[in-house]
């Protein structure tokens with residue numbers, strides 16, 4: 001097991017707390033995500049899942065706690081100290097949004113080109129080499145187009161490459177947003193409800209896409225309400241309710257945990273257990 | 281509903297609704313004008329209040345508003361944005377796209393030939409230089425407003441910085457135009473960054489107000505810093521540009537004498553014409569190039585969605601600053617040209633009205649479209665001259681024309697966006713999808 005880092009901790013969240021005025025959205029949350037695994041973060045509406053994502057990806061500055069990202073080469077980065085764009089640029093954490101955030105007036109291909117901004121910026125000598133049309137930059141751009149084309153093919157949007165992103169169907173937009181995040185070549189991919197609004201066939205295709213991304217070596221952190229997707233593809237599940245972690249484990253363990261059922265049904269624990277027993 | 285019909289886009293408003301709108305407008309006019317026009321008051325000979333009524337005028341004004349409302353509403357429905365596409369038959373539309381393809385090259389060739397065609401018409405040449413100056417300013421502001429989506433109401437500040445940079449460097453140190461030109465651009469870009477820093481967090485209306493203030497501050501500093509700028513008196517005796525060191529006058533070592541041709545004052549005008557044309561084309565070329573580079577794509581992405589940009593690792597701070605600096609630099613170049621053309625500059629040339637005019641050109645042209653901005657500059661500046669005969673009514677006619685154009689094409693003359701890169705086929709992106717930017 002020399003080169004294989006599978007199973008190492010890539011993300012360690014420790015005692016994360018996020019307060020908005022009086023509201024405690026996340027409280028003392030600790031969990032870990034393993035390398036090249038899919039870790040799911042689930043919980044009822046308002047549990048604080050998106051808030052955790054916003055803390056990890058630098059959109060919020062956590063009130064307390066630490067978030068550590070360990071790279072392949074052993075570098076450890078304190079995400080709570082980096083701010084917004086640096087997390088995507090230096091820590092290589094990419095994300096999608098619960099409400100799709102594409103660049104609607106740009107084509108699908110352009111969306112994926114924008115995602116490769118930092119690499120292209122370096123290649124264009126911070127614009128100067130690009131302005132004079134240096135071959136270095138032209139090669140880099142060709143390479144970027146190739147990468148974008150690959151991803152368009154993988155998310156089955158190659159024939160829509162030159163269409164405006166805003167003109168794509170909802171499910172296509174969701175997949176394009178994932179492809180755009182992948183074009184930043186992330187170590188950790190954070191997906192906020194990627195299956196929301198998809199039909200059963202599209203959800204199945206999404207599961208397959210996420211598994212293939214994982215198998216290619218990208219770790220995934222997933223927020224999802226669609227349990228068929230979560231149970232099918234997750235390696236590890238963390239369950240939140242009212243800002244705290246109430247359970248974690250494999251899909252099987254979590255599915256049978258009375259606390260989880262109670263949280264989803266909105267009743268207390270004993271009642272839920274009684275319901276479960278009565279039902280079986 | 282398979283057959284194309286011109287009536288499909290008709291809004292649900294019928295004749296009664298039309299009259300209702302007109303009636304309400306007339307009522308508002310009646311209330312407003314009854315005091316403003318209907319009753320006229322004046323101080324009498326002993327200071328007492330005298331008044332008399334003018335109900336005839338009041339009635340005709342209300343009538344005009346009533347009729348005007350109906351006409352406006354009808355126009356809005358007939359030539360409105362939803363109707364245009366369907367009203368135009370496919371044959372004409374394909375013809376228009378043909379025109380569209382060759383319009384830019386044709387316009388460029390014509391522009392190159394203007395000094396030849398109108399050699400002896402000083403007025404036309406002067407007007408052409410003015411139009412080109414605004415084309416260049418429009419293209420410069422287009423980087424900030426059209427591409428990056430940052431609403432800048434103080435663009436004239438950079439024009440002023442460029443003009444004063446050249447004027448002061450040339451009069452105080454005797455530096456030549458060609459040395460001062462890049463310096464003017466750099467100084468303006470510097471001020472662009474300086475303006476950019478405090479307003480980075482602001483968006484939309486707030487950004488607009490602060491940039492507006494910045495434009496005024498620069499003007500007030502110029503007025504009050506008498507020892508440097510000459511205050512309200514301005515700077516005079518600014519050196520004319522030279523043909524790379526050879527002056528364009530009737531002296532013995534002037535260009536005419538060197539070439540052995542007879543001197544004519546038109547030479548200098550033509551030189552200025554080609555100078556501003558070259559500067560404008562440089563602006564255009566750089567902008568088109570930048571759009572296809574990562575920085576230009578980041579500007580447009582910023583206009584579309586700033587949060588998504590940050591999630592992709594784009595430094596939005598430097599991206600905004602480069603947009604401000606690039607736009608300001610072109611404004612500075614234009615300012616230096618303005619100073620050398622006029623030979624005299626004063627703060628009066630750099631009022632808010634200039635900013636508004638350049639912004640109007642960008643908006644009218646279609647934000648982000650280079651050809652649209654050029655056409656809009658021609659229409660605005662040329663149109664303004666065209667209406668000169670109307671004297672007092674010039675502004676009125678002009679304002680009406682702008683309102684009508686914006687009803688007809690709310691996203692400007694050329695509203696659609698051309699993609700910067702494509703796999704198989706570049707297709708224009710409809711203006712409905714393209715964001716205007718909010719900060």
Ligand SMILES: Nc1ncnc2c1ncn2[C@@H]1O[C@H](COP(=O)(O)OP(=O)(O)OP(=O)(O)O)[C@@H](O)[C@H]1O
Pocket residue numbers: 020023024025043044045046047048049050051052098
């Ligand atoms: N910026 C904010 N300001 C104030 N309160 C916030 C903010 N963001 C989130 N909250 C609050 O934090 C709590 C958790 O919200 P969050 O969006 O993280 O939930 P979620 O688990 O993602 O829910 P959903 O499944 O509906 O997306 C909610 O009560 C929400 O109102």
Ligand SMILES: [Mg+2]
Pocket residue numbers: 049050051098
């Ligand atoms: Mg959420």
